[in-house]
Amino acid sequence: MSLRQRVNCLAGSALCLALGCGKGPPLQVLGDSTRLRASEPSPSVSPFFDGTRVHLRGARGETLGLEVRVTDGQERPVSLELARGATVSGFAVGSLDVEEPSSDLYGESKGRGRYPDVLDPVAGSVLTKDLAYFDIAIPQTTEPGRYAGTLRVGERVIPVVLEVSRARIHLEHAPLVWVFYAPRELARVHGVPDDDSPAELAVEARYYDLFRAHGALLASDLPLARTAARRDFMHDVKYWPVAVDTTTDDAIERDTRAFVAWFSDTGITPFAIPVDEPHSAEQKARARHIADVIGRAGGGRPSLLRGVTDAPNAIYGDSIDVYFSPAALPEPAAERRRTGERFWTYNGRPPAAGSMILDTDGTALRTWGWIAEKYGIELWYAWEGLYFSDRYNDRMPTDTLHDPVTFDERTHGGSDFGNGDGVLAYPGARPSLRLKALRRGLEDRLLLRELERCGGTEAAKRLMDRMVPRALGEAGRRASWPTAETDWENARNELLNDVEATCRD
Numbered sequence: 006m007s008l009r010q011r012v013n014c015l016a017g018s019a020l021c022l023a024l025g026c027g028k029g030p031p032l033q034v035l036g037d038s039t040r041l042r043a044s045e046p047s048p049s050v051s052p053f054f055d056g057t058r059v060h061l062r063g064a065r066g067e068t069l070g071l072e073v074r075v076t077d078g079q080e081r082p083v084s085l086e087l088a089r090g091a092t093v094s095g096f097a098v099g100s101l102d103v104e105e106p107s108s109d110l111y112g113e114s115k116g117r118g119r120y121p122d123v124l125d126p127v128a129g130s131v132l133t134k135d136l137a138y139f140d141i142a143i144p145q146t147t148e149p150g151r152y153a154g155t156l157r158v159g160e161r162v163i164p165v166v167l168e169v170s171r172a173r174i175h176l177e178h179a180p181l182v183w184v185f186y187a188p189r190e191l192a193r194v195h196g197v198p199d200d201d202s203p204a205e206l207a208v209e210a211r212y213y214d215l216f217r218a219h220g221a222l223l224a225s226d227l228p229l230a231r232t233a234a235r236r237d238f239m240h241d242v243k244y245w246p247v248a249v250d251t252t253t254d255d256a257i258e259r260d261t262r263a264f265v266a267w268f269s270d271t272g273i274t275p276f277a278i279p280v281d282e283p284h285s286a287e288q289k290a291r292a293r294h295i296a297d298v299i300g301r302a303g304g305g306r307p308s309l310l311r312g313v314t315d316a317p318n319a320i321y322g323d324s325i326d327v328y329f330s331p332a333a334l335p336e337p338a339a340e341r342r343r344t345g346e347r348f349w350t351y352n353g354r355p356p357a358a359g360s361m362i363l364d365t366d367g368t369a370l371r372t373w374g375w376i377a378e379k380y381g382i383e384l385w386y387a388w389e390g391l392y393f394s395d396r397y398n399d400r401m402p403t404d405t406l407h408d409p410v411t412f413d414e415r416t417h418g419g420s421d422f423g424n425g426d427g428v429l430a431y432p433g434a435r436p437s438l439r440l441k442a443l444r445r446g447l448e449d450r451l452l453l454r455e456l457e458r459c460g461g462t463e464a465a466k467r468l469m470d471r472m473v474p475r476a477l478g479e480a481g482r483r484a485s486w487p488t489a490e491t492d493w494e495n496a497r498n499e500l501l502n503d504v505e506a507t508c509r510d
Contacts, residue, residue, distance in 0.1 A: 028046055029046030029047035029048065029049060029076065030047055030049060030056075030076075031075060031076050031077045032073075032074070032075055032076075032158060032161075033047035033048065033051055033054065033073075033074045033076075034051055034053045034054035034059055034071060034072070034073055034074075034156070035047070035048070035051055035053070035071070035072040035074060035490065036052065036053060036069075036070060036071065036072065036445070036490050036494060037069070037070025037071070037072070037138075037438070037441040037442055037444070037445050038070075038367045038368045038370075038371040038441075038442040038445050038446075038490050038493060039072060039367045039368075039490045040120060040121060040122070040366070040367030040438055040439075040442070041074070041121075041367075042115065042118030042119055042120055043100065043118065043119040043121075043135065044118055044119070045118075046076070047074050047076060048489075048491070050491060051491075052490065052491050052494035052495065052498075053071065053494075054163075057163070057164075058163065058164050058165070058166065059071075059156050059163055059164070059165040059166070060165075060166050060168070061141060061165065061166065061167045061168065062167075062168040062169075062170065062498065062501060063091075063141070063143050063167070063168075063169060063170065064143065064169075064170045064172035064173060064174050064448075064452060064455070064501070064504075065143055065144065065145050065146075065147050065149075065169060065170070065171075065172065065173040065174070066143065066144075066145045066173050066174045066175055066176065067143050067174055067176070067448050067452075068140050068141065068142040068143070068176070068218075068444065068448070069091075069140070069141040069143070070138065070139070070140055070141075070441045070444070070445060071085065071138070071139045071140075071141060072098075072136060072137070072138050073085075073136070073137045073138075073139070073156065073158060074135065074136050075133070075134065075135060075136075075158065076135070078134055079134060079159075080132060080133065080134040081132070081133070081134070081158060081159030082130035082131065082132050082157070082159065083095075083130060083131045083132075083133055083137040083156075083157065083158050083159075084129070084130040084131070084155075084156070084157045085139045085141070085154065085155075085156050085157075085165065086154050086155050086156075086157075086165075087141070087152055087153075087154035087165065087167060088152075088153070088154065089152050090143065090147055090150075090152030090154075090167050090169055091141045091142055091143045091144070091147065091152070091167055091169075092141075092142045092144070093139055093140070093141055093142075093154075094126065094139065094140040094142070095126070095127045095128075095129070095130070095131045095137065095138070095139050096124040096125060096126055096127060096131065096137070096138040096139070096140070096436075097124070097125045097127050097131050097132075097133065097137070097138075098121045098122075098123065098124060098125075098133070098135070098136040098137065098138050098438070099121070099122070099123030099124075099125065099406065100119045100120055100121045100122065100123070101119070101120055101122060101123070101363060101406075101407065101408075101409040101424070101425070102118075102119050102409065103116075103117055103118055103119075103120055103363060103364045103409050103424050104117060105117070105410070105422070105424075106364055106424075107362045107363075107364050107365075107422065107423045107424045107426070108420060108421045108422050108423065109421075110354070110421040110423065111354055111360045111361075111362045111365070111423050111426065112354045112355035112356075112360050112365065112484075113355065113365070114362070114364045114365065114424075115364050115365060115366065116364065118364075120363050120364060120409070120424075121135075121136050121438060122363055122425065122437045122438045122439060123406060123431050123435055123437065124138055124435055124436045124437065124438065124441075125435055126435075130157070138438070138441075140441075141167065143167075143169055145173060145175075147169050148169070149169050149170060149171045150168075150169055151166055151167070151168050151169075152166070152167040152168075152169065153165065153166060153167075154166075154167060170501050170504065170505060171504070171505060171508065172452060172455050172501065172504040172505070172508065173455070174448060174451035174452060174455060175451070176218070176219075176220045176444070176447065176448060176451065177217050177218065177220070177241060178241045179241060179242065179243055180216075180217060180220050180221050180222040180241075180242065180447075181220060181221070181373075181374065181377055181382070181383075181384065181385055181447055181450065182220065182221040182222065182373065182384075182385045182386075182387055182443065182447070183221070183222050183224060183244070183246065183384055183385070183386050183387065184216055184221050184222065184223050184224075184387045184389075184390035184429065185224070185225060185226075185246075185386070185387065185388055185389050185390065186212070186223055186224075186225055186389065186390055186391040187225060187391075187396075188201075188205065188209060188225055188227070188231075190391055190392075190393050190394060190396075191205075191208050191209055191212065191391060192205050192208070193393075193394075193402070194393055194402075194432050195208045195432075201230075201231055201234040206234065206235070206237075209223075209235070209238075210237075210238075211434040212391060212430060212434050213238050215430055215434050215436060215440075216390065216429075216430070216440075219436070219440050219441070219443060219444040219447070220374075220443070220444050220447035220448070221387070221390070221429075221440075221443065221447075222242055223390060223391075224238070224245060224246055225246070226246035226247055226248040226277065226278065227247070227248050228248050228250065228260070229247070229260065229263050229264060229267060232245070232247055232248075232264075232267075233267065239271065239273055242273055243273065243274060243383070244273065244274050244275070244276055244310075244383075244384055245268070245273050245274070245275050245276070246275070246276060246277070246278070247264050247275045247276070247277050247309070248277065249261060249264070249277045249279055249295070249299065251279050251295050254298050257295060257298040257299060257302065258298060258301070258302035259302075261298075261299045261302035261303060261304040261309060262302055262303055264277075264304075264309055265302075265303050265304060265308045265309050268308075268309075269308075274307060274308075274309075274310060275309050275310070276309070276310035276311075276312050276326070276327055277299070277309065277310070277311060277312060278312040278313060278314060278329070279292065279295040279296075279311075280292035280295065280313065281314055282314045282315065283313065283314075283315055286320065289315070289318060289320045289321065290320060292313050292315075292321070292325075293320055293321050293322065293324050293325075295311075296311040296313075296321070296324035296325055297324050299311050300324060305324075305326060306326040306345050306346075306347075307345075310326040310327045310347065311324065311325055311326045311327070312325070312326065312327035312328075312329060312349075313325050313327070313328060313329065314329040314330065314351060314386075315328065315329075315330055316328060316330040316332040316333050317330075317333055317337055317341070325346070326345070326346060326347060327346070327347040327348075327349055328346070328347070328348050328349070329349050329350060329351045329386050330348075330350065330351075331350045331351075331357040331358065331476075331477040331478055332477070332478045333348045333478060334348055334350060334380045334382070334477040334478050334479075335380055335477070335478060335479060336478065338380075338381075342381075347383065348382070349382055349383060349384045349385065349386065350377075350382055350385055350386070350477060351385065351386035351387070351388060352386070352387065352388055353369070353370075353372070353373065355369075355480075355483070355484040356475070356476070356480035356481055356482065356483050356484040356485065357476055357477050357478075357480045358372055358373060358376050358476055358477065359371065359372040359373065359484075359486075361387065361423075361425070361426055361427070361429070361439065362423050362424050362425050362426055363409055363424040363425030363439070364409075364424045364425075366488040367438070367442055367490065368442065368486075368487070368488050368489070368490060368493055369439075369442070369488075370439055370442040370443040370446060371442050371443070371445050371446035371449070371493060372446060372473060372476070372486055373385055373443060373446050373447070374443075374445075374446030374447040374448070374449050374450030374451075375446060375449060375450065375453075375469060375472055375473050375486075376473055376476045376477065377450060378450045378453045378454065378465075378469060379469040379470075379473055379476070380476070380477055387429070388427060389426075389427030389428075390427065390428070390429040390430060391427075391428065391429075391430060392411055392412065392426070392427030392428050393405055393428070393432060395411060395412055395413055395416075397412070398412065398413055398414055398416045398417060398419075399416065399417065400413060400416055405428055405431055405432065406431060406432070409424040409425055410422055410423070410424055411423065411424070411425055411426050411427055411428050412426040412427060425437075425439065429443070449493075449497055449500070452497070452500050452501065452504060453465045453468070453469065453500065455504055455508065456500060456503050456504050456507060456508070458508075459504065459507040459508035459509075460507060461503055461504070461507040461508075464503045464507070465500075465503075468496055468499060468500055468503075471496070472486055472487070472492075472493070472496050473485060473486045474486075
């Protein structure tokens, strides 16, 4: 055992002594942004359960996530039923054993332990001795009011009340988070050719629909022929990634003209990132050159946005249309947006934003929606969502259902590695608890927008400033947001109250 592992073990033991591990309530009901290791006690207080009754509250068009956690080790069936008001879907929950905490690249890890994350749909009751998960989807057509239901945990019957607000959100419209994937990876996992055939596109559609249902756009930057094959995926989106051939200037010009023409009548703006994360002056100059050639061929804003995963730099001049960098927000973004430049961000690491990894707090990805609304971000880039092979490190396919280490630079002399990095869904289009937490934050963002639409901009700003005082380029030395789900749910209830008081339509 390494020194770091011994320190983490001792820290975990000290935490257990302080909290009394295993001494939390034997039954607790939690939301979709709590993720506890198997060894951690359930919190004594829940924003949803007072020990005798479950109370849920949501807007029309919102999906609530609920975890039912039992810690007495006894297996029992768990079911949640609502006769009216919402549709309930149950999931069995699988866990992964983290033996080595993710490296500092991702911020602070919670340490070793068994982390729940894999969700398998279940028809009927969920048989479990630790955790069951439920989605409660409130249709757009549900009338505001209160609806009764029942939570059954073994022989115990617990009344449920669902309170549906007048507020209405549309999560699948204009998704905020762009999640990259490699089509060949899905083709390999599902045993179909990577040839844009109906069979391959049908596989991709399952994952595409899963991510859209959680407020995210699953898309890959591809050449024009492959992009066109995925035309059916391009609904209710503002931007779409494309791949420009950069082998020669002639190829750049040819592809630019072709993409501009193809997208001209779609209402969608394409964007390209020809050089990813340019670090050296030579790489930055290369990104500038490609951008200049795209511009000469009719690209550039607004027809084909030229992006770079870097902060603004004098070397780029006026040739970059989109900067993907947390360092650029709020400044110089606030000053330069008036020129038509766009400032987006990608991934997350505290204190700038919550991390995607498995061994961090459950609210980490919930922060993305709040941060995006606070800083006016139109698109948030998640580098991978279906990273089933560590191809950047020349590793074999990962057994993602059992091996939590998905990205590992140590195989070729590096030092960084991450548990669950790049995996927001599992083979078979199984969602993760982290994808649910991401959805929770994106729904919070839409509720903030609903309040702003009704004239409650100042109230929304006060809530955002309280929950995320500082992030991205103005973050301090430590994350400024709370990590307890209760704090976020209290803010969400205030938000719903403000929407009820302000919105009359």
